[in-house]
Amino acid sequence: MAGWPALKEAVDEDHNRLDRDIARWCKDYGARAGKIHCGRGCHNCCTLHVDVPLTEALLVSDALSAEQAAAVESTVEGMATELAGIDDFKTFLRHYRRRVGACPFLGADGACTVYTVRPFACRALLSTRPADWCAIDFAELTPLERTLFMDSLDRAVVAFPTHYVEATQEQARVLETTAILAMRETFGVAVSGNLPYLVHLQRQHGLGEALAQGEAAVRELLHRDGIDSPFLVHLHL
Numbered sequence: 563m564a565g566w567p568a569l570k571e572a573v574d575e576d577h578n579r580l581d582r583d584i585a586r587w588c589k590d591y592g593a594r595a596g597k598i599h600c601g602r603g604c605h606n607c608c609t610l611h612v613d614v615p616l617t618e619a620l621l622v623s624d625a626l627s628a629e630q631a632a633a634v635e636s637t638v639e640g641m642a643t644e645l646a647g648i649d650d651f652k653t654f655l656r657h658y659r660r661r662v663g664a665c666p667f668l669g670a671d672g673a674c675t676v677y678t679v680r681p682f683a684c685r686a687l688l689s690t691r692p693a694d695w696c697a698i699d700f701a702e703l704t705p706l707e708r709t710l711f712m713d714s715l716d717r718a719v720v721a722f723p724t725h726y727v728e729a730t731q732e733q734a735r736v737l738e739t740t741a742i743l744a745m746r747e748t749f750g751v752a753v754s755g756n757l758p759y760l761v762h763l764q765r766q767h768g769l770g771e772a773l774a775q776g777e778a779a780v781r782e783l784l785h786r787d788g789i790d791s792p793f794l795v796h797l798h799l
């Protein structure tokens with residue numbers, strides 16, 4: 563697979579760079595009496611849709627056991643049932659969380675089973691509130707609860723109106739864009755999308771190899787497998 567080893571190595575290096583920067587950021591925030599509540603076993607954010615460059619999905623795919631790969635297929639079956647035909651992004655996100663459910667890489671102990679290769683988006687999502695808040699559907703709060711919640715946020719730090727840190731997510735977005743541009747420069751086209759779905763496309767159809775053949779091969783593969791959703795896979799031309 564010409565090109566992929568170098569692309570994966572670059573993303574791996576950027577994962578390490580992001581981790582170092584996040585550790586530094588957390589130390590500074592702590593010195594200003596700020597607190598990040600994330601820790602091993604807290605997993606309420608692992609029901610969110612995670613969008614990644616294909617390179618990150620390939621790193622995860624490479625690391626999977628047969629059991630983890632089977633869990634991916636089960637999750638993707640749920641996506642086909644619950645997400646097909648939804649063309650509104652907010653509805654897609656809500657159905658994803660409520661009906662597709664937890665990430666297939668979430669272990670029974672609440673820890674990430676692909677921790678060393680987890681994507682930028684997971685590394686960068688830092689909660690400034692206790693884990694219970696990460697499970698809340700904002701739309702279900704009463705107006706008073708919503709106001710109290712928003713008033714409690716450190717607006718200089720969070721991606722308002724969420725309780726997640728903005729700066730780390732912004733750095734993750736920059737690194738994701740870097741990975742997408744490197745993929746496009748290598749193959750003339752790049753792919754990003756939902757983490758479990760891209761892993762499925764790689765393991766069942768060899769999406770990475772198809773991408774190396776160009777846009778037409780990717781489109782043909784997506785047509786063969788594709789769940790009818792505009793939000794699961796993005797092509798960057």
Ligand code: SF4
Nearest residue numbers: 608665667668674684
């Ligand atoms: S990859 Fe790991 S950290 Fe990210 S959503 Fe899945 S279980 Fe959670």
